[in-house]
Every structure is written in structure tokens, then in C-alpha cells.
Amino acid sequence: MSPNERLWEAIRGEQDRARVRARYLAVAKARRAIGKPATRVRRDRRFWWASVAVLPAMAAAALWVVRWRSPAPDLTFVEADGQIGRVGVAIDAPPGAPWPLRFSDGSLVSLSAGAHARVSAVDANGARIVVDRGGASASVVHRGRSHWVLDVGPFEVLVSGTRFDVNWDSNEEVFRLDLEEGSVLVSGPCMHEPKSVARGDHLRVSCRSKRESTGEVLGRPDGFAERMSPHPEPGATRGVEGGADAGTADTTAGHASVRAASRATTPTASVLGTDAWRALVDTGRYRQALDLVERRGFEEQCRLALGPDLLDLGDVARFAGDANRARQAYVAARDKLPGGGRSAYGLGLIAFDQERDFSGAAQWFETYLVEQPEGGLRREATGRAMEAWQLAGAGAKARAAAQRYLRLYPNGLQAPLARQLATGF
Amino acid sequence: MTDAELAEALKRGEPGASEVLYERYGPYVERLVVRAMGLDPEVPDLINEVFARALEGVRGLRQSSALKGWIGSVALFTARRFLRSRRTRRRWVSAFSLDQVPETAAAVASPEVSQTLVRTYAVLDALPADERIAFALRFVDGMELHEVAQVTRVSLATVKRRLVRAQRIFWDRARQDPILREHAPVSGEGEPT
Numbered sequence: 001m002s003p004n005e006r007l008w009e010a011i012r013g014e015q016d017r018a019r020v021r022a023r024y025l026a027v028a029k030a031r032r033a034i035g036k037p038a039t040r041v042r043r044d045r046r047f048w049w050a051s052v053a054v055l056p057a058m059a060a061a062a063l064w065v066v067r068w069r070s071p072a073p074d075l076t077f078v079e080a081d082g083q084i085g086r087v088g089v090a091i092d093a094p095p096g097a098p099w100p101l102r103f104s105d106g107s108l109v110s111l112s113a114g115a116h117a118r119v120s121a122v123d124a125n126g127a128r129i130v131v132d133r134g135g136a137s138a139s140v141v142h143r144g145r146s147h148w149v150l151d152v153g154p155f156e157v158l159v160s161g162t163r164f165d166v167n168w169d170s171n172e173e174v175f176r177l178d179l180e181e182g183s184v185l186v187s188g189p190c191m192h193e194p195k196s197v198a199r200g201d202h203l204r205v206s207c208r209s210k211r212e213s214t215g216e217v218l219g220r221p222d223g224f225a226e227r228m229s230p231h232p233e234p235g236a237t238r239g240v241e242g243g244a245d246a247g248t249a250d251t252t253a254g255h256a257s258v259r260a261a262s263r264a265t266t267p268t269a270s271v272l273g274t275d276a277w278r279a280l281v282d283t284g285r286y287r288q289a290l291d292l293v294e295r296r297g298f299e300e301q302c303r304l305a306l307g308p309d310l311l312d313l314g315d316v317a318r319f320a321g322d323a324n325r326a327r328q329a330y331v332a333a334r335d336k337l338p339g340g341g342r343s344a345y346g347l348g349l350i351a352f353d354q355e356r357d358f359s360g361a362a363q364w365f366e367t368y369l370v371e372q373p374e375g376g377l378r379r380e381a382t383g384r385a386m387e388a389w390q391l392a393g394a395g396a397k398a399r400a401a402a403q404r405y406l407r408l409y410p411n412g413l414q415a416p417l418a419r420q421l422a423t424g425f
Numbered sequence: 426m427t428d429a430e431l432a433e434a435l436k437r438g439e440p441g442a443s444e445v446l447y448e449r450y451g452p453y454v455e456r457l458v459v460r461a462m463g464l465d466p467e468v469p470d471l472i473n474e475v476f477a478r479a480l481e482g483v484r485g486l487r488q489s490s491a492l493k494g495w496i497g498s499v500a501l502f503t504a505r506r507f508l509r510s511r512r513t514r515r516r517w518v519s520a521f522s523l524d525q526v527p528e529t530a531a532a533v534a535s536p537e538v539s540q541t542l543v544r545t546y547a548v549l550d551a552l553p554a555d556e557r558i559a560f561a562l563r564f565v566d567g568m569e570l571h572e573v574a575q576v577t578r579v580s581l582a583t584v585k586r587r588l589v590r591a592q593r594i595f596w597d598r599a600r601q602d603p604i605l606r607e608h609a610p611v612s613g614e615g616e617p618t
Contacts, residue, residue, distance in 0.1 A: 007608035198441045
């Protein structure tokens with residue numbers, strides 16, 4: 001390899017690494033453009049405008065650089081039995097029931113009964129899940145940077161934010177996918193070319209007969225709701241008592257199963273206690289769940305609902321992308337739960353992820369740590385507070401938060417970032 | 426959905442088609458823009474602009490199956506337009522302001538970005554937009570000559586001419602840079618296009 005070939009290779013590699021890290025920016029921008037009238041960035045040529053334009057450009061660059069310096073922690077996941085999942089370890093779903101895997105970003109992948117699978121990789125933006133046998137139902141939380149891949153038999157399903165049901169029948173060599181929301185890109189050895197499947201469509205591929213068919217999904221696929229219904233968990237009642245957070249990060253995903261056992265004995269006039277609401281939440285249909293509450297009057301429902309239900313409502317609104325409604329629900333929950341429950345953490349997530357108000361987010365995470373000194377989200381809140389202070393440009397506070405993180409969680413997921421911040425670099 | 430089907434769906438304005446376009450060609454457009462521009466803070470805006478232009482202009486696409494080549498050319502056209510306007514703006518600004526306005530490109534010169542990359546694109550800034558794009562695609566991206574011709578919508582001969590000129594300018598300047606000079610071909614040997 002000649003010296004200049006090495007130069008090009010080095011540049012290419014550097015750019016590609018940066019592209020992966022910064023992809024969220026481009027994705028977010030482009031997605032905003034989609035579906036809207038074409039708009040262009042105005043670039044005035046007068047010098048005084050150019051001078052002003054330097055400021056946002058530098059801010060964007062600074063944000064970009066900050067993001068490079070502070071990679072988000074990898075996702076974690078919890079299996080149906082409450083055990084922390086491990087990457088690369090085989091998972092055998094029991095024959096009689098689905099086996100949900102809950103990810104720390106709120107995504108849920110539920111293996112069908114008897115499925116054999118493993119989570120082969122995770123990063124901050126998603127995971128790669130290999131399903132060797134059987135199927136899975138997935139509800140992937142959409143974020144700008146989301147990148148999920150399911151290897152189902154010999155097929156690869158590229159996912160952004162979506163809900164779908166997928167299955168590989170190795171005996172008949174038939175691949176089946178039913179897509180409820182979003183879109184996915186499927187490729188496989190029996191297909192002529194990668195195929196994009198849109199909302200409401202199904203895809204069937206028979207490798208034996210070399211046939212593909214697509215069409216509209218007619219009704220729910222068999223067993224979909226059952227698979228998406230979360231598995232009973234050990235310690236599930238923890239979240240019931242007094243509305244304290246339920247002990248693991250995945251409870252922020254808004255799946256109401258944690259409190260399902262107590263629901264029957266909890267009298268409430270709120271729609272949040274109904275089977276219709278619960279079915280929507282349990283199957284990840286957050287927009288429809290929120291619409292149901294809106295139809296009954298959101299403020300009225302906030303007044304009627306119990307504290308734990310309001311936390312669920314906040315989660316649901318957050319996953320549906322409605323930051324204002326999520327904030328309303330969490331704030332309402334603060335009045336009804338001892339110490340606010342995990343509402344401060346939810347408010348911090350809204351500020352951090354949806355509003356990019358890092359200073360506000362940091363304050364909410366700090367509030368959570370004060371209100372819930374034994375809370376199950378303490379580690380996440382400590383790490384998030386550290387990140388938020390750093391992104392807010394509060395160097396001294398970020399350093400203090402980093403030192404606190406290292407003292408409490410020296411081997412935590414965010415320990416590398418904490419060490420950087422604590423040492424001033 | 427094939428490219429032709431997607432193009433027809435876009436022309437009919439079918440719901441969801443634009444999302445599929447982005448899913449399928451977002452990374453490709455991003456790659457082309459980054460190669461042409463470098464790690465510039467304007468990249469996200471330009472990608473936005475590429476898709477806005479594409480959605481607006483897709484009805485003019487005659488050969489629906491050529492969707493990938495077409496959106497690639499939209500990306501490079503957008504990048505070229507921006508590069509040209511930035512050069513114009515710099516000249517204009519320098520004529521009216523005694524103070525040096527910071528270049529947006531300098532804002533990404535962080536410890537995380539290798540000095541080599543930053544200096545390479547600083548040198549590329551000296552090239553005219555067409556030459557710069559041809560050079561970046563051929564050498565930084567590693568495209569074959571015919572691919573460069575296809576995506577920039579010019580003849581092979583034009584690509585070769587641009588590359589010859591671009592290489593001469595690039596290496597003349599790179600030899601004056603303490604980091605880049607070690608990568609330069611021996612003077613007089615020239616560079617294969």
C-alpha cells in the first residue's frame with residue numbers, strides 16, 4: 001500500500017467512525033424534512049448575516065464534538081424472569097409462554113414460546129438479536145439513532161422504530177413478517193432483493209418454493225397479543241407499593257404489567273384502569289393509548305387516576321412523542337406519590353431526550369436522587385445527571401457528578417466517561 | 426419494493442414512500458455528502474436539503490429504476506452548490522470585513538478528529554467544487570472512475586481532466602504541510618487516476 005493510499009484509508013475510516021457517531025444529527029434533520037413541504041436552509045451572502053450564521057454553526061459543531069466525547073451507554077436488557085440479560089448467551093423460551101426481553105430504552109422483544117435465540121450485540125442505539133428457531137414480536141421505541149437488527153433464520157430484518165411480528169419456520173422454510181407500525185427492510189437468501197415492508201403489510205417468503213408474497217395484514221397475527229403481553233416477573237409487586245419505582249430501568253418503558261396483579265382490587269373511575277387501556281399499553285400501542293385518554297379528557301383523567309397509573313401515562317405519552325402530555329402526567333403523579341415516585345426521573349428523560357434541555361434534565365435527575373435515595377433507578381439517574389451537566393456545559397457540576405458516579409458505581413456502564421470527566425479531560 | 430416501484434410511489438405522493446426513500450438511501454446520501462464536504466457542521470443541513478430537493482424533484486425523474494444514481498447526483502449537486510456559495514461568501518466577507526470571520530470548517534477541528542483529516546479537507550477547500558468532489562469520490566471514497574462519472578453525471582473524460590487538475594493542486598499544497606507531505610507521491614511521478 002502506497003503512502004497516499006494509507007492516507008485515503010485513514011481519512012475514510014475516520015469519517016466513517018464519525019458518521020456512525022453523529023448519525024443521529026443527520027437522521028433527525030432528514031426525518032424532519034420527510035413528509036413536509038420542501039424547505040431549504042437559507043444562506044444569505046451578506047457578511048453580517050454570515051457573521052451571525054457562524055454562531056449556530058459553531059454551536060452545532062460543539063454539540064457534535066460533545067457527542068463524540070460522550071458516547072451514550074449501551075442498552076441493557078432484562079429477561080422475563082427478571083435476570084439481567086447477557087450478550088451472546090443462548091435463550092430458550094419455555095414451550096408454554098412467550099419470553100419478553102425488555103431493553104433499557106423501552107423497547108420490547110418478546111420471543112415466541114419455544115423460540116431459541118440470543119442477543120448477539122448491543123450498543124447505545126439498538127441491538128442485534130438472532131432468532132434461530134421460532135419467532136418474535138417486537139415493539140421498538142423509535143429514536144433518531146435507533147438501529148435494530150433481527151436475524152430470523154436466514155433472513156435479516158433491519159428495524160427503526162416499529163412494531164412487528166416475525167417468524168421463521170425451519171421445517172417448512174417459510175419466513176413470515178406482519179408489520180403493524182413503521183417500516184422494516186428484509187433481506188435473505190431466498191429473495192431477489194431486499195424488500196421494504198410498510199405499515200399494515202405482511203411479507204411471506206417460502207425458500208422451498210422460491211415464492212414471495214406481500215399484502216395487507218388482515219387482523220392480528222395469531223398469538224401476537226399474548227407474546228407482547230409481558231411475562232409475570234419476580235418482584236413485580238414492588239412497583240405497586242406506594243408507587244415507588246419498580247427497581248429496574250426497564251420499568252420506565254411504561255408496560256403496565258408490573259401493577260397488573262393489583263389492578264383488579266384498585267377501584268378507579270379513570271380510564272387508566274380499564275382493560276382497553278391496559279391492552280393498548282401492554283402491546284406497546286402508545287399513540288392509541290394516549291388517544292384513548294385524550295378522548296376522555298386528559299386533565300380530568302390526571303385528576304382521577306392513581307399515582308402509579310399517572311407514571312404509566314407519563315411513560316406512554318413520552319413513548320408516543322408527546323412531551324407536554326408526558327410532563328403533565330408526571331407532574332400530576334408527583335402530588336399523588338410519596339416522594340414523587342420516579343416522576344422526577346421521567347421528567348428528566350423528557351428534558352434530556354426530547355427537549356435537549358440538559359440543564360433542566362440534570363436538575364430533575366438530581367431531584368430524583370434526593371427524593372428516592374434508595375430508588376431502583378439511582379444508578380441510571382446518577383449517570384444521566386453526570387451526562388446532562390456535561391452537555392449543559394456545567395463543568396464543575398459534571399466533575400462532581402462524575403466523582404459521585406465513580407464512588408458509587410466504579411464498574412458502572414458510564415464509568416469510562418465518569419473517569420474522563422473526573423480527571424478534567 | 427423495487428427502486429422503480431418506490432420512485433413511482435414517490436411521484437404519486439403515496440404515504441410512507443418518503444420514509445422508505447430515506448431508510449434506503451439515507452446512509453448513501455450521507456456518505457456522499459461527508460466525502461465531498463468532510464466532517465463539516467453543515468452536513469446535517471445539507472442532507473436535509475438533499476431529501477427536500479429529491480422529494481420536490483422526483484416527478485422529473487424519467488428512468489424510475491435509476492433512483493439511486495439520481496439521488497446520488499442530487500446529493501452531489503447540493504454539496505457542490507453549497508461549496509460554491511461558501512467560496513463566494515468567503516470572498517465577499519473578506520472584501521468587507523477587516524476581521525477574519527471564523528470558518529465553519531475550523532469548528533470541527535477537535536482532538537477527536539485526526540489532524541490528517543482536518544488538514545486534508547483544509548487543502549481540498551482550495552480546489553474548485555467540481556474538482557474537489559471528483560477528487561474526494563475517487564480517492565477518499567475509493568470509487569472507480571466510471572462510478573465517479575456516473576454519480577457526477579459527466580463523461581469519463583471530464584472526470585479524468587478534473588482529477589488531473591485536482592491532484593496537481595492538492596499535492597502541490599499538501600507538500601507544504603508537515604503532516605500531509607509524508608503521504609505525497611514523489612514529485613514528478615504523478616498520481617494514477
